[in-house]
Amino acid sequence: MGGKSITTEPKGSLTREYRPRPDLFRAACWLASTLTVALLVFILGEILYKAWPAIHQFGFGFLSGIQWSPNRGVFGVLPVLIGTAASSLLALLFALPLGLSIAIFLSENFLPQPIRQLIRFVVEMLAAIPSVVYGLWGIFVVVPLVQQYGAVIAEKFGFIAIFSGPAYGNSLLTASLVLALMVLPTITAISRNSLVAVPPTLREGSYALGATRWETILGVILPTAAPGIVASTILAFGRAMGETMAVAMLIGNSQRLSWSLLAPSNTLSALLANQFAEAEGIQVSALMYAAVVLVIMSLCVNVTGEAVLRRTQRSVVGLK
Amino acid sequence: MNRILVVAAALTASTSFHLQAATAITGSGATFPAPLYQRWASDFKKVNADVTVNYQSIGSGAGVTQFIQGITDFGASDVAMKDEEILQAKHNVMMIPATAGSIVFAYNVPGVQSGLKLTRAAFIGILVGDIKSWNDPEIAKANPGVNLPNTPVTVVTRSDGSGTTAVFTGHCAEVSSEFTSKVGSGKSVTWPVGVAGKGNEGVTALIKSTPGAIGYVEYGFASNSKLSMAALENKAHNFITPSVEAAATTLASVKLPANLRAFILDPKGANDYPIVTFTWLLVKKQYADAAKAAAVKAFVTYGLTKGQATAPQLGYVTLPPEVVTKAQAALETVK
Numbered sequence: 001m002g003g004k005s006i007t008t009e010p011k012g013s014l015t016r017e018y019r020p021r022p023d024l025f026r027a028a029c030w031l032a033s034t035l036t037v038a039l040l041v042f043i044l045g046e047i048l049y050k051a052w053p054a055i056h057q058f059g060f061g062f063l064s065g066i067q068w069s070p071n072r073g074v075f076g077v078l079p080v081l082i083g084t085a086a087s088s089l090l091a092l093l094f095a096l097p098l099g100l101s102i103a104i105f106l107s108e109n110f111l112p113q114p115i116r117q118l119i120r121f122v123v124e125m126l127a128a129i130p131s132v133v134y135g136l137w138g139i140f141v142v143v144p145l146v147q148q149y150g151a152v153i154a155e156k157f158g159f160i161a162i163f164s165g166p167a168y169g170n171s172l173l174t175a176s177l178v179l180a181l182m183v184l185p186t187i188t189a190i191s192r193n194s195l196v197a198v199p200p201t202l203r204e205g206s207y208a209l210g211a212t213r214w215e216t217i218l219g220v221i222l223p224t225a226a227p228g229i230v231a232s233t234i235l236a237f238g239r240a241m242g243e244t245m246a247v248a249m250l251i252g253n254s255q256r257l258s259w260s261l262l263a264p265s266n267t268l269s270a271l272l273a274n275q276f277a278e279a280e281g282i283q284v285s286a287l288m289y290a291a292v293v294l295v296i297m298s299l300c301v302n303v304t305g306e307a308v309l310r311r312t313q314r315s316v317v318g319l320k
Numbered sequence: 321m322n323r324i325l326v327v328a329a330a331l332t333a334s335t336s337f338h339l340q341a342a343t344a345i346t347g348s349g350a351t352f353p354a355p356l357y358q359r360w361a362s363d364f365k366k367v368n369a370d371v372t373v374n375y376q377s378i379g380s381g382a383g384v385t386q387f388i389q390g391i392t393d394f395g396a397s398d399v400a401m402k403d404e405e406i407l408q409a410k411h412n413v414m415m416i417p418a419t420a421g422s423i424v425f426a427y428n429v430p431g432v433q434s435g436l437k438l439t440r441a442a443f444i445g446i447l448v449g450d451i452k453s454w455n456d457p458e459i460a461k462a463n464p465g466v467n468l469p470n471t472p473v474t475v476v477t478r479s480d481g482s483g484t485t486a487v488f489t490g491h492c493a494e495v496s497s498e499f500t501s502k503v504g505s506g507k508s509v510t511w512p513v514g515v516a517g518k519g520n521e522g523v524t525a526l527i528k529s530t531p532g533a534i535g536y537v538e539y540g541f542a543s544n545s546k547l548s549m550a551a552l553e554n555k556a557h558n559f560i561t562p563s564v565e566a567a568a569t570t571l572a573s574v575k576l577p578a579n580l581r582a583f584i585l586d587p588k589g590a591n592d593y594p595i596v597t598f599t600w601l602l603v604k605k606q607y608a609d610a611a612k613a614a615a616v617k618a619f620v621t622y623g624l625t626k627g628q629a630t631a632p633q634l635g636y637v638t639l640p641p642e643v644v645t646k647a648q649a650a651l652e653t654v655k
Contacts, residue, residue: 070509071504169529
């Protein structure tokens with residue numbers, strides 16, 4: 001990028017005559033970056049090519065079809081799309097308040113710096129836990145809890161559609177709870193960064209006008225950092241949407257439309273992971289079509305998140 | 321994923337080839353008989369040190385595809401190859417029944433022992449979602465004296481495509497027209513109720529962790545995991561508890577045609593367990609490499625003879641002698 005900014009002073013006998021040589025480093029970088037881009041294009045092309053028979057046959061009806069029955073050649077992903085969106089949004093609903101609270105806590109001086117550093121480290125370590133471990137943990141811890149309390153909730157509040165029974169242990173709610181934990185580091189880390197980046201002058205100004213700490217946080221710091229928090233949420237949404245293993249282990253893998261949070265559901269990535277190995281004929285194309293939909297959704301979400309994040313950084317820098 | 325497995329298999333195969341100047345054969349396919357085939361491979365290696373057999377359990381469908389593409393030397397499938405698949409393999413394929421197994425309806429109902437009797441109406445009623453609670457009269461009337469709780473029924477099915485599902489739904493569709501219209505048969509179907517887990521192990525885990533759950537798994541998995549299994553009503557209206565012996569009874573009455581392909585949808589015998597299936601090894605009629613042909617023949621012959629004795633230990637069914645004779649005769653023609 002900015003290779004020309006560094007200049008070294010020639011030092012007497014150490015200097016050697018400059019001879020133009022092919023810049024191997026630059027060539028290697030070019031090759032690596034071109035390969036990366038080419039790989040993405042190749043993957044997209046390959047998926048599209050394999051999906052083409054299904055795209056041709058089912059068209060947009062694929063997106064609105066409510067039945068997925070490979071044995072009958074009927075493929076519709078609406079329940080799966082809804083499951084994908086619902087599980088991710090629900091995960092955000094749980095993770096955002098928690099993640100944001102942690103971020104505020106860590107960006108203020110409530111605790112000595114070393115302890116804050118430790119908490120921050122532990123929260124960010126959550127991102128290092130493999131997905132399958134979250135899945136196993138979910139099976140042994142979250143599933144029994146949801147089963148136990150879900151039955152009670154379904155009994156007491158079953159008249160509300162989203163709590164209607166029968167309550168399953170492997171359900172949309174279970175998957176969302178574990179997803180919330182998985183996206184927590186994303187929300188915390190990016191939100192904390194944008195809170196820390198708020199210029200101290202704003203805080204000082206707010207105090208000078210007589211605002212308390214909480215008034216400052218809620219009225220000045222949070223609004224200033226808001227775009228960064230929004231970006232963290234969008235990126236977390238992207239991660240939740242693409243998450244596969246843990247979700248496949250917990251969501252119950254059922255392609256039925258249901259209002260209830262306590263009913264099993266399915267997501268695009270879990271569907272792909274489950275059915276790809278044994279798929280044959282048009283089912284392979286249909287799954288590839290689902291993969292195309294997933295890729296487009298993820299790309300859109302991630303690009304939006306990145307764009308918001310960049311804009312934020314620029315605007316905060318402008319304040320200084 | 322599959323491609324990685326194949327590459328890994330090919331690498332292992334080629335290394336052992338160079339190290340020992342011996343023959344390595346690779347096969348892939350069904351997960352259901354995989355423990356048995358892998359056991360055969362290791363036992364076979366002890367008596368034939370110069371042949372290495374590699375079996376990857378990647379699923380019947382993928383196994384058939386790889387075999388057709390010529391990636392593997394032999395394949396394995398729970399569902400016999402369809403005519404169009406045989407055509408894709410340019411008829412250079414022979415299906416050898418290698419072992420058999422039964423599929424059981426296993427449950428986890430607090431206070432109910434193994435051997436709960438399920439009539440066909442109850443069995444289908446549970447699967448299509450008509451029976452919602454364990455104390456349903458349809459279940460109770462066949463089980464006098466059993467204290468059935470008022471626990472909701474949670475049906476557990478397979479989330480991935482599988483030969484097990486194909487055989488199970490094949491039987492259900494044969495016995496019930498309601499099931500045929502609501503669910504239908506195949507490797508991957510849409511179930512009207514319940515949750516789904518990946519693989520026999522996924523289903524087993526779900527059943528174990530959910531009170532009130534019932535689901536279909538391969539007999540070996542159910543007995544290893546000590547799940548309670550239902551006695552199912554057969555065509556002769558007898559309730560048969562799943563066991564290796566009951567499955568052997570069913571197999572004894574099956575007549576294999578010349579191509580060794582038989583579907584046992586609803587056996588007639590009085591003591592036949594209703595859901596039993598052969599599982600096949602797919603071999604080529606003609607191999608390009610004579611050493612490979614000899615190795616595949618030796619391995620499959622081992623499985624059909626000595627290997628049959630290992631089958632019951634792992635929950636599979638020993639093939640009846642006449643099936644072995646037919647299979648061996650067919651194997652003789654492999655070149």
